[in-house]
Amino acid sequence: MQKICPLFCAFAASLLFSAVIGVRSDKGILCGTINQNGLGKIPWAMALYHKGQYFGGGSLVTPGLVLTAAHIVLGKSAGDIKARAGVRDLLSGERGFLVEDRQVVKIISHEAFDYISGGNNLALLFLDSPFELKAHIATICLPRSSEQKFAGRSCAVFGWGKRAFPDDQPMLTPQKIDLPIVEDAQCQEQLRRTTLGPNFLLPANVLCAGDRDACSLFGGSPLFCSLEQDPLRFEQVGIASWGMGCGQENVPAVYTNVAKLSDWIAPHLQQVLSIPGDLVNSMLSEPRT
Known part of the structure; x- marks a missing residue:
């Protein structure tokens, strides 16, 4: 052009x-x-x-x-x-x-x-x-680069998820849940210990967060971390995608990696x-x- x-x-x-x-x-x-x-x-x-x-x-x-x-x-x-x-x-x-x-x-x-x-x-x-x-x-804010890494950072997800797995209605008040970002290899290993089995591979362009998974109806909710250069402001690093049940311990939830798809x-x-x-x-x- x-x-x-x-x-x-x-x-x-x-x-x-x-x-x-x-x-x-x-x-x-x-x-x-x-x-x-x-x-x-x-x-x-x-x-x-x-x-x-x-x-x-x-x-x-x-x-x-x-x-x-x-x-x-x-x-x-x-x-x-x-x-x-x-x-x-x-x-x-x-x-x-x-x-x-x-x-x-x-x-x-x-x-x-x-x-x-x-x-x-x-x-x-x-x-x-x-x-x-x-x-x-x-x-x-959105990530500046597709190469940004977030593993080890403390972040949060915010939305109107279910309280527990059997519930069919979301909580009326929103929840803010603090979550650490989990390394891909560690996340994949933890998910392989579930019913997904030992051959499970993380899909493209995702990241994992938390020591337990998120409940349904959180889908689409933002996962955000404080900006490294300005801790009082935040950037969205993930989108709530899926998990194994609801609140299962030692099982991270899977989020779309916003930076990789920028x-x-x-x-x-x-x-x-x-x-x-x-x-x-x-x-x-x-x-x-």
């Missing part, structure tokens, strides 16, 4: 990269910032509803785009899904809290998603209009940058290739 504006395009490209990693919103709110006021303390956490029924979690990565797991939207129509931000609990809308809903207009799942293994388990939900960012509704995510972000309210897109003079 011919470069017709090398200086300006370089500047615009740097702004696009900043948007991809969520450095700063157009309201001056830094990505990955916890809401210290309590309401919507994890402001990037999204509750997803299908025909009015909660079915999984997600994260706000730009004002008009939600990152989630492909397996929870499989077979669902975009028109039947709404994304809710600012959720204090699953009854927030009925209790008058400051929640906001957006209609999903398009779903893009990774073309190499493998439902059996959970490989490449991620999807992007495009919203009908962007959220206005504020203290209790904000974006999460090259797949980034081109799709440009599709939402022209939404009113995001000032970055208006400065792009040519599409990213």
